[in-house]
Amino acid sequence: MGKLRVGLLGILGLVACSAFAEDWPVPDWQHDPAHYDWQAVDDYAFPARDEAERHGVRSDALLIVRDGRIVHERYTAPTRADTPHLTWSISKSVLATLLGVAQAEGRFQPMDAAARYYPPLQAHPRLTLLDLLNWASGLAWQEDYEYAPLKSSVVAMLYTRGRQDMAAFTAAMPAEAAPGSRFAYSSGDSNLLAAALRGMLEPGRYADYPWQALFEPLGIGSATWERDGAGTYVGSSYLYLSARDLARIGLLMARDGRWRERQLLTPDWVRFNRTLFTAAKGMLGEANPGGHWWLNQPLPGQATPWPSAPTDTFAALGHWGQALYVVPSRKLVIVRYGDDRDGSYRHDELLKRVLAVLDKEGA
Structure with a gap:
């Protein structure tokens, strides 16, 4: 009876652990088997050719990840799931993430x-x-x-x-x-x-450091990061990543800097990235600044930048419509790559439509 009891407890423990298991893209993303109607999202993100030409909006990629699993994915040729796409200023937020690893390794303090x-x-x-x-x-x-x-x-x-x-x-x-x-x-x-x-860094480590410190631990295999004539990474602009690989950065941030069993970033660093820089003044445009990320938090006297999304939403944003959205309260990571040539694309509209689909399905 005692052995049976221990065995049952062990089985119950495994069931309990599996109920709280997290999904990670190891080696690749899993797909959520649930069915969702993404038509309203696709109508906005991927307009018909004549409408896209009229408004200057074109999505190259849209990837939606909920709780570590892909729930929707679509591309416009020639972009594919494995295509490294120029991220433009999303590079800045990835640079901040890389610096977060360096900070966790004790290489600097922000007030230095x-x-x-x-x-x-x-x-x-x-x-x-x-x-x-x-x-x-x-x-x-x-x-x-x-x-x-x-x-x-x-x-x-x-x-x-x-x-x-x-x-x-x-x-x-x-x-x-x-x-x-x-x-x-x-x-x-x-x-x-x-x-x-x-x-x-120690002499000779700089060239490989983004890969050793961040990309390889996350399983990112598509990264290309250009350097200037002095050999310095163009941290402002010239990182290329596939949508699936950029989503790995988003999942790391959504889970407070933890990747499976490794705490690559300290929770304090992620909190800093998501802390509003209050010296900013007035309406700044698409969102408000945190520590090299963009936040859905209002400055004093200002409305929430993206009223349809939770206020804990934060993002990495780039020229011509590149975006990585992270919504921790909804366990969401969204990558949108684009080639927008005017200002008609709206972050809030895409987020509103995505959240409406998930709310309708009770997700």
């Missing part, structure tokens, strides 16, 4: 002077890594794109006089404000962080 790791910033001794992570360096910068190329700091950095050494180009900018005193979105700040990462 940036010049400690990147000596060309010695002219700005009060500038900290925290300031750069909040896009608050105070350095002069114009984040204008193809519609205003002549005065654009980012166009000059990426394509003309700054492209051989993007961090040095940014470090040479004059100070316009005290570090940490104001928010000013800057791809230059991100590339200073990418250069500072080199100074945190």
